[in-house]
Every structure is written in C-alpha cells, then in structure tokens.
Amino acid sequence: MKKIAVLVPCYNEELTIKAVINDFKNVIPDADIYVYDNNSKDKTAQIAREEGAIVVREYRQGKGNVVRSMFRDIEADVYIMVDGDDTYPAKDAYNVAKLVMEGKADMAIGDRLSSTYFTENKRPFHNTGNRLVRALINKIFKSDIKDIMTGCRAFNRKFVKSFPVLSKGFEIETEMSIHALDKRFLIGEVEIDYRDRPDGSQSKLNTFRDGFKVLKTILNLYKDYKPLSFFGSISAVLFIIGVLAFVPVFLGFIKTGLVAKFPTLIVSIGLMTSALVSLACGFILDTVKKHSDQFYEIAMNLLEKGDK
Structure with a gap:
C-alpha cells in the first residue's frame, strides 16, 4: 500500500x-x-x-x-x-x-x-x-x-x-x-x-x-x-536594429565617400556589439545550465538509490 x-x-x-x-x-x-x-x-x-x-x-x-x-x-x-x-x-x-x-x-x-x-x-x-x-x-x-x-x-x-x-x-x-x-x-x-x-x-x-x-x-x-534562446533572441533584435541603422550610413558613404551621420554610426556599432555580447552570454550560460542539469541528474540518482 x-x-x-x-x-x-x-x-x-x-x-x-x-x-x-x-x-x-x-x-x-x-x-x-x-x-x-x-x-x-x-x-x-x-x-x-x-x-x-x-x-x-x-x-x-x-x-x-x-x-x-x-x-x-x-x-x-x-x-x-x-x-x-x-x-x-x-x-x-x-x-x-x-x-x-x-x-x-x-x-x-x-x-x-x-x-x-x-x-x-x-x-x-x-x-x-x-x-x-x-x-x-x-x-x-x-x-x-x-x-x-x-x-x-x-x-x-x-x-x-x-x-x-x-x-x-x-x-x-x-x-x-x-x-x-x-x-x-x-x-x-x-x-x-x-x-x-x-x-x-x-x-x-x-x-x-x-x-x-x-x-x-x-x-x-x-x-x-533556456539562456541561449533568451539571450539569442535579444541578440537578434539588437543586431537587426543595428544593421537597419547602419545601412543608410553605409549607402551614404558609398555615394559621397563621407560619413555624414557619425552619431547614427556610433549607435549602430554599439547595438551590433551589444548583440554579440548578448549572444556570448547566451552561450556561456547555456554551458553552465548543461552542467547544472548534469549535477541535478546525479542528485536524482542518489535520491532514488536512497529511497530504495
């Protein structure tokens, strides 16, 4: 029973x-x-x-x-x-x-x-x-x-x-x-x-x-x-916004050979850099999470063994 x-x-x-x-x-x-x-x-x-x-x-x-x-x-x-x-x-x-x-x-x-x-x-x-x-x-x-x-x-x-x-x-x-x-x-x-x-x-x-x-x-x-998915999503959003901000500056440079909008260029580079940092955080934390899962499985095995 x-x-x-x-x-x-x-x-x-x-x-x-x-x-x-x-x-x-x-x-x-x-x-x-x-x-x-x-x-x-x-x-x-x-x-x-x-x-x-x-x-x-x-x-x-x-x-x-x-x-x-x-x-x-x-x-x-x-x-x-x-x-x-x-x-x-x-x-x-x-x-x-x-x-x-x-x-x-x-x-x-x-x-x-x-x-x-x-x-x-x-x-x-x-x-x-x-x-x-x-x-x-x-x-x-x-x-x-x-x-x-x-x-x-x-x-x-x-x-x-x-x-x-x-x-x-x-x-x-x-x-x-x-x-x-x-x-x-x-x-x-x-x-x-x-x-x-x-x-x-x-x-x-x-x-x-x-x-x-x-x-x-x-x-x-x-x-x-799900750190890789979480920070990867943030990274994708930041990268897309950064690229959208960078494209007009780059097209202007192709036409004139000059960078007319330095603040926009700085913001776009900052956004794309932040995107790479966010992605790196996702990979690091995903590795930490996998190790945590391994320890959890070991603890579960010990718990089941103790109950028996």
Whole structure:
C-alpha cells in the first residue's frame, strides 16, 4: 500500500475547509490530510483540527512558502495537493493521483480548462490570464499542457523531494509546471470538474498583481532554463536594429565617400556589439545550465538509490 498525503494550503477558508476534509475522508479514507494554515484570521485551523486533519501553521505568507514547507516536512509515496476552497472534487483529485500511483506520471495535473472552468469561473480576466500563460509556456517550452495554473495536482516522492521551490506566492503552480518540463519529468493530465467558490467565499488571487508576478516568473525561468534562446533572441533584435541603422550610413558613404551621420554610426556599432555580447552570454550560460542539469541528474540518482 502506498502512503498517500493530501496537502491543503489554506488562508481564511473557514466556509469550505470542512467540506474539503470530509470529501477526501470519504474518497480516500486511508490518506493523511494535512492543512497548512497560512496566518488565517478566521477559524480555518480550528475547524480543520476538529475534523481530524493534521494542522500546521506556516508563518511566512504566500502559497509558495506553504508548498515549500509541505514538501520539506511531509513524508509519503504519493502527494495530492488541492486548494482549500472546495473547487476541486476529491474523486477527481484521486483520479489525478492514480496516474502517479500507477507510475504513469511523476506529476499529474487536474485539467480544469478543458471541462467546466470557463463556465463556472465568474472572473473573465482570470480566464484570459489562464489562456495567456498556457500559450506562453507551451510556446517557449514546446509543450502541450492543457492547464498550467491548476491547483489540483499529484506528485510522487521523487518530484517532491527534488523540486527547489523559489516562488513565494501564487506563481508556484507556474514554477512547478516549468520545472517539470525542463527536467523532463513524466507529466500526466486528467480532465476534472471545477466548481466556483460558494457564496461568501472569496478568492485571495488578485488578477493583475498576481498575474504580473506569474508573467515575471515565466520570464525569469525562461532566462534561467533556456539562456541561449533568451539571450539569442535579444541578440537578434539588437543586431537587426543595428544593421537597419547602419545601412543608410553605409549607402551614404558609398555615394559621397563621407560619413555624414557619425552619431547614427556610433549607435549602430554599439547595438551590433551589444548583440554579440548578448549572444556570448547566451552561450556561456547555456554551458553552465548543461552542467547544472548534469549535477541535478546525479542528485536524482542518489535520491532514488536512497529511497530504495
């Protein structure tokens, strides 16, 4: 029997946490349910404790900080992570986890966007943001993940214990997806139902503020995980602009034998030089990244050997 841990990060979810815990008790009675309370100002922790969950307080604010502590603290074979807002049915979360239990995925994703998300969710900007993030990541990393930012996921021990959590807030889902793609973990997806929050329960996600953080995370991880592509793109743009600025100066020199626009010439040379420097940075950092990947693979082998 595999040891299953249900991970529920929470902040002010007193209206829904009881339903979430009881739902998982009915579907997976043998699972350990962990509720990590992130400085809630209501009775979330008290209700969770009364319902039999293992309650832990995480004082550092932000979902990323909660996930970091969960992954460090909890020992299990299969991890199921859902939000505490009762938007993901436990039976669907268990179906997601089955891919991990059967060895078909290191990280399994509950795909909301292919089912009921766009009809249940009442925040139109969230819908646009989900589509934008999905398109960006799939384009950059040449993947086809249907739901990048879902809060319903399942992991095996290998993924959890080797994932370096860097994000502090809601951008953690994006970071997990990109990390899995870059490190070539086996990713599975299961279409799940999504139900909007019940009346009185409010989302803590700010569309524009947290959306900006997600886009910033994508940019930073693109730079870190694909430096040659990132700096190569910058190099190409600088080089093209530099050439466009240089051509009129060069044509004028051919006709008259004089350089009439020295400032333009200096700018064009500066741009093309910057392009070469950017390209050189891309090659250097790409080599560093490959060495980092080699060390990561060695660490993964040691982790698997230790688990056996």
